[in-house]
Amino acid sequence: MGKQGKKQSHLNRQQCRGAKTSSYYEEQDQEYPSTPLASPFEEQNNESQQENSAEEVDENEQNQSNSDVPSKFWLYQQSVQSPKGDVSYLQKFFLMYVGGRMPLHLQEDFCGTALLSVEWLRTDARRTAVGLDFDVDALNWCMENNVNKVGADVSSRLFLFHGNVLQPLEAVLINSVPQDLVRNLSLKDSEDGAVTVPPLGSEGSSETMICNGTMKDTQMPARDIVCAFNYSCCCLHSRKELVLYFKYAHSILSKRGGIFVMDVYGGTSAECELRMQRKFSTFTYVWEQEGFDVIQRKTRISLHFNLQKQHKKIRHAFSYSWRLWSLPEIKDCLDEAGFSSVHFWVRSMPDSEDIKTINGFGIGRDIKYEHVTSFHQQDSWNAYIVGVA
Numbered sequence: 469m470g471k472q473g474k475k476q477s478h479l480n481r482q483q484c485r486g487a488k489t490s491s492y493y494e495e496q497d498q499e500y501p502s503t504p505l506a507s508p509f510e511e512q513n514n515e516s517q518q519e520n521s522a523e524e525v526d527e528n529e530q531n532q533s534n535s536d537v538p539s540k541f542w543l544y545q546q547s548v549q550s551p552k553g554d555v556s557y558l559q560k561f562f563l564m565y566v567g568g569r570m571p572l573h574l575q576e577d578f579c580g581t582a583l584l585s586v587e588w589l590r591t592d593a594r595r596t597a598v599g600l601d602f603d604v605d606a607l608n609w610c611m612e613n614n615v616n617k618v619g620a621d622v623s624s625r626l627f628l629f630h631g632n633v634l635q636p637l638e639a640v641l642i643n644s645v646p647q648d649l650v651r652n653l654s655l656k657d658s659e660d661g662a663v664t665v666p667p668l669g670s671e672g673s674s675e676t677m678i679c680n681g682t683m684k685d686t687q688m689p690a691r692d693i694v695c696a697f698n699y700s701c702c703c704l705h706s707r708k709e710l711v712l713y714f715k716y717a718h719s720i721l722s723k724r725g726g727i728f729v730m731d732v733y734g735g736t737s738a739e740c741e742l743r744m745q746r747k748f749s750t751f752t753y754v755w756e757q758e759g760f761d762v763i764q765r766k767t768r769i770s771l772h773f774n775l776q777k778q779h780k781k782i783r784h785a786f787s788y789s790w791r792l793w794s795l796p797e798i799k800d801c802l803d804e805a806g807f808s809s810v811h812f813w814v815r816s817m818p819d820s821e822d823i824k825t826i827n828g829f830g831i832g833r834d835i836k837y838e839h840v841t842s843f844h845q846q847d848s849w850n851a852y853i854v855g856v857a
């Protein structure tokens with residue numbers, strides 16, 4: 469890892485310089501910009517020939533369900549997420565830093581389509597999961613496609629909330645949870661002194677959990693793990709917001725011990741324009757990174773999907789304005805929020821030059837994370853950050 473850390477190609481340094489002069493956030497209604505990073509790979513040339521003839525689908529248009537075109541949420545789940553790997557690291561971190569019991573209760577903040585929560589529930593019948601996101605389309609898609617397709621034994625253990633992580637108690641429950649499950653869970657947790665949320669009001673006597681109840685009215689077990697994945701904390705732009713969110717995460721963890729886990733990416737290639745693509749059997753996923761503002765540490769990331777069979781492109785299927793938090797900044801905020809220790813698990817990623825176009829997940833997905841206390845800068849890395857309450 470150390471050796472690789474020192475490797476920074478001359479080409480990459482040139483690319484970053486190029487990005488400085490040619491970037492900045494013009495509206496992206498033109499064809500993919502030809503960035504200084506454009507690779508001469510043959511596959512990419514073929515792709516760009518196709519691009520001229522492919523019909524473009526606006527992401528809003530695409531949302532109005534064209535049966536021929538897969539949903540952007542389905543495409544995202546296939547190409548971006550790897551919930552099994554995340555769940556396995558979550559368990560490992562919990563046992564390592566808390567231990568003494570199995571983690572059963574997860575909160576997935578910024579959950580999108582809550583794929584991770586569903587995977588969490590599927591793998592142990594005792595588990596519960598809470599998902600929270602402010603994208604109502606993602607939550608609805610989750611209900612129709614992830615939740616309704618697993619059995620009631622799984623879906624009944626999921627609490628899905630629509631709301632802002634900065635005002636979580638106002639978030640609204642959008643699915644139904646059987647009342648007896650809630651009562652059993654909360655009684656059990658009360659014995660351990662672990663219930664954190666105020667008890668239900670009189671409406672709690674119905675068969676199913678109140679729809680449209682808010683998080684503050686909803687009785688749920690204290691969480692063993694809270695997570696925020698796929699760089700979601702970068703959606704919070706100010707230090708004040710980040711600390712506020714971390715304080716909330718800390719407050720819902722079990723008094724018997726719990727962890728908060730988030731991820732972030734970095735490296736020299738994270739701070740310049742970049743366009744990478746992954747080819748899957750029926751579509752290509754494109755990550756487009758705009759120029760990096762070194763004063764505000766902000767960039768804009770757009771995800772596009774090119775559908776081979778349909779000759780269609782879903783451009784800007786997802787677009788994020790991100791504040792790229794550094795590892796010491798995150799530690800500082802977690803400390804301030806009350807976490808007793810913070811741990812970094814990092815994996816080096818292949819040089820962005822070598823992975824401009826890869827098939828499927830390529831080798832990156834198999835590279836293991838390692839616990840580090842020092843890590844030399846390199847082209848590209850990913851990190852899990854674990855805050856122990």
Ligand SMILES: C[S@@+](CC[C@H](N)C(=O)[O-])C[C@H]1O[C@@H](n2cnc3c(N)ncnc32)[C@H](O)[C@@H]1O
Nearest residue numbers: 578579580601602603631632633697698700703
């Ligand atoms: C990068 S996506 C990550 C989705 C999912 N966690 C994953 O692992 O792929 C970020 C998600 O955060 C949500 N989001 C951003 N800011 C939020 C906020 N303040 N409160 C709630 N959700 C937010 C977006 O709607 C989006 O679904």
